[in-house]
Amino acid sequence: MSVEFDQKIHDTLANASLQLAIYTATGRLKEKRIEVTAENVLPDYQELRTQANALKKHTIDNLDHYLEEFERNVEAYGGKVVYCKDATEVSDFVLDLAKRRGSKLIVKSKSMTTEEVDLNERLEHHGLESVETDLGEYILQLAHEKPYHIVAPALHKTRYDVADLFTKALHVARETVPEKLTLIARGVLREKFLKADIGISGANFLIADSGAVVLVENEGNARLTTSAPKIHVAVAGIEKVIPRARDLAVFLKLLARSATGQLLSVYTSFLAGPRRVGEVDGPEEFYVVLLDNGRTRLLPDRSKRESLYCIRCGACLNTCPVYRKIGGHSFPWVYSGPIGAIITPQFMGISHEPALPFASSLCGACGEVCPVKIDIPKVLLELRGDVKKMEAREGQNRMEKLAFRVFAWVMTHPRIYEMAGRLAASVAPAGDGKWIGSLPAPMSVGPMKAWLSERDLPPSPSKSFREMWRNR
Amino acid sequence: MSRDNILHKVRTALGRSAAQAVADVPPVRLRVPEAAMEDRIALMMARVEALAGKAVRVPTMEAAREFVAGIIAGKTAVASNAPYLEECGVTGLPGVRSGIREVGELTEVCAKVDIGITSADYALSDTGTLVMLASPAESRLVSLLPPAHLAVVPVERILTGLDELFTILPNPAAQTSSMVLITGPSRTADIEQILVRGVHGPGQVTVVIVG
Amino acid sequence: MGNQVSLFVTCMVDQLFPKVGMAMADVLERLGYRVDFPEGQTCCGQPAFNSGYRAEARTVARHFLKTFEASERIVVPSGSCTAMVTHHFAELFQKEPETLALVHAMEKKVYEFATFLTEVAGVEDVGARMEDVVTFHDGCHGLRELGIKSAPRRLLAHVKGLELREMVPAEECCGFGGTFAVKFAELSGAMARTKIEAILGTGANTVVSLDPSCLMQIQGALSRAGLNVRTMHLAEVLASR
Known part of the structure; x- marks a missing residue:
């Protein structure tokens, strides 16, 4: 993640009046959209979305x-x-x-x-x-x-x-x-x-x-x-x-x-x-x-091409729990919110801000409200794949790549997986069943440290499920 | 020249060749519901009112003229060249400028008067919309520059909605360089989401339904 | 066919919340199902998939397909992991027709727990009793990818002594999002706090969900804020007597 992106997110989150302004404004727009697209108000809403999608697909193709x-x-x-x-x-x-x-x-x-x-x-x-x-x-x-x-x-x-x-x-x-x-x-x-x-x-x-x-x-x-x-x-x-x-x-x-x-x-x-x-x-x-x-750049990919269906209504911004926290100016280009997160990397190149497609909890609310049915979460996932391919080509983020290779290996070797689980449990504090607010310094690193910066950790159970199952 | 370059890029990306035929456009079903004229009128009026416009219904063209006379009393107005306004006698009312066919003069007058009076080619009842086609009869500026817009519309021009409009008028460009759908007074919510009417267009819209 | 079901408890339940898996097995057995636990199971591969490591996700997905090939029906205590199998495995194997056929066969056999109870077992009242005021958190993948909305609510409605209060807004994400929770920790934490405000607004003592990962995020944030609200998986509620 670029320092600038990180900083803008932090600054926006730390600005209480701005937080209230964004949340209130988007909330109001979201509520109004829900009212006028309700089943009893617009019975053919879903049919219209399907038609709009078909028309856009036909035209772009x-x-x-x-x-x-x-x-x-x-x-x-x-x-x-x-x-x-x-x-x-x-x-x-x-x-x-x-x-x-x-x-x-x-x-x-x-x-x-x-x-x-x-x-x-x-x-x-x-x-x-x-x-x-x-x-x-x-x-x-x-x-x-x-x-x-x-x-x-x-x-x-x-x-x-x-x-x-x-x-x-x-x-x-x-x-x-x-x-x-x-x-x-x-x-x-x-x-x-x-x-x-x-x-x-x-x-x-x-x-x-x-x-x-x-x-x-x-x-x-x-x-x-x-x-x-x-x-x-x-x-x-x-x-x-x-x-x-x-x-x-x-x-x-x-x-x-x-x-x-x-x-x-x-x-x-x-x-x-x-x-x-x-x-x-x-x-x-x-x-x-x-x-x-940059638009012609994203035509060759049959799947991601649908990013061009957008009619710029902003509904995905209003419903997005990420936009509603980080606002518009945290995004690295003029297009913000979920649609910005998928078109910016494609118009500008993914290296413009490689972290952008990852700045999403993949909750899917954007795809649900898109009037032309762009599958935004799907495109985000594909872009994440593209970012990792680019990183591999350029030799970046090697530790993470290694971690996921180890992950895949462990997850395809159940005995190793079980041993790794036991090992982790043996060093993790049991916390007497209480959630854990901090870890000793050597353990509080990387993802653990990031998790603990905002939340407590679950205590490690005395037995894994498979152990309990065997013993019952 | 970027034209050929861009079109070439598009075709290459899509795997198409120049002048390659395309499949039929996906069908769009336009639904024109059965709606009695009285229901259309009632809905049109309710929608206009809901948008903070004013809607009134008058039985005859004479009544329309009287109503308009009441509204513009003591004010200045410009009327479009719509024959219907003349038939109603609106253009002859005191204080109403009409018959302007020169753009400079029209702009100057529209920028000064209190009210712009037009008819409308159609109205859409389910959204409370006026449909204005630019022509020798209707200009663009009369419904745009003055702070208030008053439209006199005979009942038979009230359609159910967009689907009926595009059924009747599948190719508006063949008739006009400008078709504008007007749905209520000009508005903005750009400052703290607070609704303010009359930003650049008229802040007041009055629809007089005749018949 | 009959009353045999296999559990896919997910790696998170296996390692961190084993009681959820035991509760799920308990409810299923009480309904007359014979429950097995294929020992080779690990993870669905979602962490790698969501992080952009598709080759690694494919490797884990293949392992899942092999492990559960012989199972007739698989029940999962997570909407998110279920959706990974039923909605995303196919994306991973677009270029492998043979594996894709296996994936499509698997999609029909994998059920999220609440959906299994209402759609397959055809029950809404599992005979549970829990004196409590609860609120229900819709996990995003269960809600939007699997369309689960009423099943858990119908099940909760039949729990004796339980009062369900809906939070507003109900459908907003808790901010977990897998590696998102640690890559964008501050943002994820802010989202969790908004969720917690909605939870507190109901006055409920307990937050119920279908997804252990959402519950970990929510409980982690509740605990950090020193709030005395607990979280429970639906299976634990339904296993209560």
Whole structure:
């Protein structure tokens, strides 16, 4: 485990107010999801999950076909598709576009994909102003932080944190009431919307048969981003495509319910190309950036490929007992929680943080709530296998490898196993039937020490089960 | 040019060749339940109210005009170019700007007025949703920029839900560059999970059901 | 076929909690089963599998398959170890069709203890008596991989003198997770404390579970916190008179 990962986990666990904030926020989102997916409210919930999984599987298994269909239809409606392999290509495209159109100001709606490629930072580095307009993302942009959660990006910020940020950055009188803070942001951002030439959005879905970008949101900032400026650029991972408009009947029923416990989010925008003849408003130019950035790397593996089904609802974060303790910023990349634990090693390479797939008790709660039925625990287990293979190749972690070889040998030799058990029992304190709080220094090492750092040890019984069985 | 490179990578990874045919898309069953018009209306109104919107039902187009007149009294409003609004006589009400076809002017007006008045192409009763297709009749900004949105919708446009919408409209892109589903007032819970309405879009949504 | 069952007590019960195994045998015998204990048994291989050592897990799994090949029915006092055999052995032998066939045959023979009682033996009342207020902890693998939710509760409902109080939330992990408990000790401990708060919220004196590993985590944390709440395996409750 990297020192940084360990430290961030420790710091988060030690911060009582942050612990309460994470646990309360995720708990509320979790409860709301449970309410709106209950059998009596949505009887075909499980059927919808099965359909969503089948649709995603079919699309990812034939991804090139649907990307080309999507591209043809975007162009048929007068838009343009731009394929980018990495962060640099995305920012180069936007910079070039801004330069050609003489644009200095860009408004952005929430997009994990643009977070992934640090788009704001790259644009700002070249002298453009790129403003996040989702309230949570705006707060984080002022704080120079990455999202804490896929759908509730600023869940770790209190109203007082926000008040401090606004007062400092916007030179406004200090307000601490959420309604008033929201109004301040509305005012500042409204001006940006009306001045900006380019609006950059993400995409929840790309519809192959329609050449459409679908955006799901509650605030209206994505609508403004894609309606007010002359140019709309949608940045999406290549895995976001689904075959048909009607497939939305499945995905939209699942997305808002899983994310925030709403039946539908407030705004669902289905956008196919620039403004058409006769339409009164809307952008004059429409671009869709299709981003690889490591995605093609995980297509060859038939099993782990399903990691790309994710619709970024965040349900797995809210239900995950690990996320609910260590929060979003402990994770080594922008994607946190169970889904982050499986896509980060695959996008970035497992050596990015080899401990990540192990930071799970494998409780399975994530897989149970995933609306597209990604078997997250299964993928975690496979990634653990990959990490061990890498370590073996690189000659790392040799002691552990040896320990498990010994384990396998002992467990296939019952007599040795029994002797080893007796030996261990003979040196372990019996504790008079009481649980043991500490061991003598030479024994309190490695896993024993780690166990005892948090819990007591069971006393060693006078006889093993097999001895009792023989004697009865 | 990354296009060919990425598509090539995808195909190689999936073991597919260029232009290789694909199996049929897994079927999606769209279920359109039998629901009497009165039930649709009742559910639509209940859902809108549950979202902290307002829903009223009026018997006639004249009654709709009177209701709207009451709401906008003393306020400024912009109406979309929907023929139904004109038929109701809403566009002729004092204080209502309408007939705007130029985007600059529309933006300026929408940014100033108190209320944006539209019709809706459809409504979805089981979620309390308005479905707005951009066209010469309906723009995007009227339902977006003003702090309040008022939609006048004849009963026959109320559908049961998403399944019926996509049954009627399997290919929205053929008709419009923008279809927006509006389900209640704009909202956020980004500060301490406290619900605040009217962030960027209208904080008030009123649905007037006619018939 | 008949009333013969084999015990797979798991390495943890064998080495640390032998009374759980004895209680399970006691309950089964009282229901008229003839119980045997194949001496060659050790472990299911889950520790290696969950740690990413698939080759080592395969070796241990093979040993399990050989040891229990002749058994008609195998009963296990652990949802987690049962799920390892019935849900994960197959993953280990995808490339070995012959072994995979053995695995599929084995999957049908292996039962978690509570499920065996309600599904195979067809009993809910085993004639137990225990005057106590208890709460039940759902082990994650039993709950989510095997779908066990009502069986242990139905069995507990028939224990005379026993009152069951559900904890909220009931389905959240105790934080054990095998080597996770020591690799991420501080995090695992924090998860255990949250579990303990839920337990204390019920006012129960005893926590019952199907998994010795969860019970070790929970009891270890209870003991560390100096709390006077005990843990018991379901088999021990059902063996009480």
